[in-house]
Amino acid sequence: MKLYRVQANYKNIYVDETLEAKNDKAALECFVKKVDSGDIIEKEGPGFHDPNFLFLTFEEVDRDGTTKVNIGETSIGVQVGNTSVGAG
16 A cells, blocks of 8 residues: 545645555545545645635655655755845
């Protein structure tokens, strides 16, 4: 079984659910069943999204709860963006 995190934000309602499933399709089906049954707790949305659009994120996560970043081809010390005024 894999661990998935599904987040949805619509009409100022926010849902953040972690669930176990065999694969991606089964995870989404499980999420839909939980929504239909009322098992998912809704929270107030962050308020910076357009309430008329559905924002949905779906990801497989590690069981240890950490997020890993693969920097792959990025070398150490690379800076992103422009230097701000007065920096030096």
